[in-house]
Amino acid sequence: MYEFINGKLNSKNPAFVVLENNGIGYLVNISLNTFSKIKDKSEAKLFIHFHVREDAQILYGFADETERELFRFLLSVSGVGAGTARLILSALSTEELYDAIVYGRAAVLQSVKGIGGKTAQRIIIDLKDKLIKAGIELEKVDLSHNTLKDEALSGLLILGFNKTTAEKALTNVLRQGSVNNVEDLIKEALKIL
Numbered sequence: 001m002y003e004f005i006n007g008k009l010n011s012k013n014p015a016f017v018v019l020e021n022n023g024i025g026y027l028v029n030i031s032l033n034t035f036s037k038i039k040d041k042s043e044a045k046l047f048i049h050f051h052v053r054e055d056a057q058i059l060y061g062f063a064d065e066t067e068r069e070l071f072r073f074l075l076s077v078s079g080v081g082a083g084t085a086r087l088i089l090s091a092l093s094t095e096e097l098y099d100a101i102v103y104g105r106a107a108v109l110q111s112v113k114g115i116g117g118k119t120a121q122r123i124i125i126d127l128k129d130k131l132i133k134a135g136i137e138l139e140k141v142d143l144s145h146n147t148l149k150d151e152a153l154s155g156l157l158i159l160g161f162n163k164t165t166a167e168k169a170l171t172n173v174l175r176q177g178s179v180n181n182v183e184d185l186i187k188e189a190l191k192i193l
Contacts, residue, residue, distance in 0.1 A: 001050045002059065005021050005026055006043075006045040006046075007020045007026075008020045013035075017030055017035075017038070017044070027059065028059045029058060029059065030086075031086050032090035032091075033094070034063040037064075046062060046063065047062045047067075048062075049061075049062070051075075070097055070136070073127050073130060073134075080123065087112060088109070096171070100124075101124055102131055104124050105164065148180075148181070149167075149174060151182045156190075166189065173192070
């Protein structure tokens with residue numbers, strides 16, 4: 001019904017925003033990932049998912065279409081409601097969620113509060129093939145950064161760190177964009193680990 005709403009951010013917090021468009025204020029629930037992308041803006045364009053329940057009609061907004069698409073895929077899993085899907089997208093970036101599902105990393109999904117082993121496995125089983133077939137385009141860090149990440153990951157694994165934990169730390173450091181060589185990347189990741 002709604003594709004997106006573009007307007008002035010009247011109020012915002014990590015759980016929801018009030019987006020004003022043509023004199024109407026829309027209460028839009030958001031994830032922490034979306035909040036981090038719009039927190040410094042006075043206007044925003046949010047891609048909308050209109051969720052209808054027996055007792056409510058709720059708008060969920062996302063800073064990009066990929067996050068909305070993953071949200072909709074999560075809703076298709078039995079036992080995963082809109083609140084749980086938003087919680088997953090708040091705890092994991094779209095890249096982390098996609099990788100966890102496609103590569104069967106249940107532990108990453110279980111790191112989200114409220115997601116147990118059975119739910120994590122159900123998400124992976126239900127969505128793995130769907131995500132691969134959907135051809136979702138994620139914002140990937142360019143090739144030079146991927147090479148840096150691979151080399152730094154090898155170094156951290158040699159030092160005895162867990163692969164999943166090390167990958168997450170490296171991704172966080174690369175997102176900040178403050179490093180351009182392997183040594184600095186490992187040093188910054190060690191501060192997180």
